[in-house]
Amino acid sequence: MTVTVPTHRLYTGARIPMIGLGTFGSDHADPIEVACAVRGAYEVGYRHFDCAAVYGNEPEVGKVFRELFCAAVQRDDLWVTSKVWNDMHGRIEEACRQSLADLQLPYVDLYLVHWPFPNGHPAACAVDSRCGDARPYIHDEFMKTWRQMERLVELGLTRHIGTSNMTIPKLRLLLHDARIKPAVNEMEVHPHFQQTELVEYLRANGILAVGYCPLGSPNRPGRDRSPADSVDMEDPVILEIALKHGIHPAGICLKWAVQRGVVPIPMSTKQENYLANLEAICGDPLDREEMCRIAAIDRNCRLVKGQVFLWKPGQRWEDLWDMDGEITPP
Numbered sequence: 001m002t003v004t005v006p007t008h009r010l011y012t013g014a015r016i017p018m019i020g021l022g023t024f025g026s027d028h029a030d031p032i033e034v035a036c037a038v039r040g041a042y043e044v045g046y047r048h049f050d051c052a053a054v055y056g057n058e059p060e061v062g063k064v065f066r067e068l069f070c071a072a073v074q075r076d077d078l079w080v081t082s083k084v085w086n087d088m089h090g091r092i093e094e095a096c097r098q099s100l101a102d103l104q105l106p107y108v109d110l111y112l113v114h115w116p117f118p119n120g121h122p123a124a125c126a127v128d129s130r131c132g133d134a135r136p137y138i139h140d141e142f143m144k145t146w147r148q149m150e151r152l153v154e155l156g157l158t159r160h161i162g163t164s165n166m167t168i169p170k171l172r173l174l175l176h177d178a179r180i181k182p183a184v185n186e187m188e189v190h191p192h193f194q195q196t197e198l199v200e201y202l203r204a205n206g207i208l209a210v211g212y213c214p215l216g217s218p219n220r221p222g223r224d225r226s227p228a229d230s231v232d233m234e235d236p237v238i239l240e241i242a243l244k245h246g247i248h249p250a251g252i253c254l255k256w257a258v259q260r261g262v263v264p265i266p267m268s269t270k271q272e273n274y275l276a277n278l279e280a281i282c283g284d285p286l287d288r289e290e291m292c293r294i295a296a297i298d299r300n301c302r303l304v305k306g307q308v309f310l311w312k313p314g315q316r317w318e319d320l321w322d323m324d325g326e327i328t329p330p
């Protein structure tokens, strides 16, 4: 059985499916296993796939897309996102063309700047330490990257461009200077990390919030784990609502995201899980009281702390997200 997924209308008029399949399992996820999940997810109804060069599996995922097109699937039937990694901010077109070659696509639907910081690969630094070549957000530099992103749209290599891991002050600067406004900001969102102010800011500016780690990323890499982290899918409120709806707590996290206007991109390599996730967002909605109860369990628990991007010795990961006071307004 194939489930039909609701869509959200972007400011460009294009429609993006309200749930996507994430393709980053962990640093050690098997690319073939992820590609099999993409294939299986397509078969049950997923049409939106969240990819990135740094996930190290775009060639394997691309083989699946090729097979689908050979089986008469139309390019327009899929929504494919990819992202430029931080070491390629100066060579955006080259990075995008490489992802297109790997994914075996003539264009992507959405191309994101994965992080607003230009630096190397997280694998180059130890867990809980910063990257030796990390540099701060410098708006003029970011705009040079953004101009190259805008050029990709003109070249037809992507239909939309967007950001990821941005904060409101950085977005304010970008919105002031962009010729093509971001269609999407991809960001961490789950019941214990709701980012309400940023979600509201995006909505007010006609930018869609795409939510990563929507289930609280139970298998995330060690560098993104700390003893203070809480577990969304074990929250008593989530468990109680899940029991009432007769579904897994994952489904409650996803219903909540979608009803809040955030597009979740849960990852799973197990058919029973990715199918259940899809069915959850198409099933009975949460009522107002349930939505209010979940709104009240926010713990401001950021999981992807980004400590590898700190650029000065002695900084704390919280500084990365609070450092916007250093940005000079236009």
Ligand SMILES: NC(=O)c1ccc[n+]([C@@H]2O[C@H](COP(=O)([O-])OP(=O)(O)OC[C@H]3O[C@@H](n4cnc5c(N)ncnc54)[C@H](OP(=O)(O)O)[C@@H]3O)[C@@H](O)[C@H]2O)c1
Residues within 6 Å of the ligand: 021, 022, 023, 024, 025, 050, 051, 114, 164, 165, 186, 187, 211, 212, 213, 214, 215, 216, 217, 218, 219, 220, 248, 250, 251, 265, 266, 267, 268, 269, 270, 272, 273, 274, 276, 277, 304
């Ligand atoms: N832009 C960025 O900087 C950024 C950062 C992080 C992630 N992302 C994207 O966001 C996607 C999602 O984030 P994530 O993978 O870290 O976290 P997540 O989607 O919150 O959690 C994924 C984990 O949940 C489990 N799971 C999925 N459905 C389940 C269900 N119904 N019941 C029980 N367990 C379930 C999966 O295990 P099984 O495989 O065993 O089902 C998987 O290990 C990534 O894959 C990636 O595409 C983007």
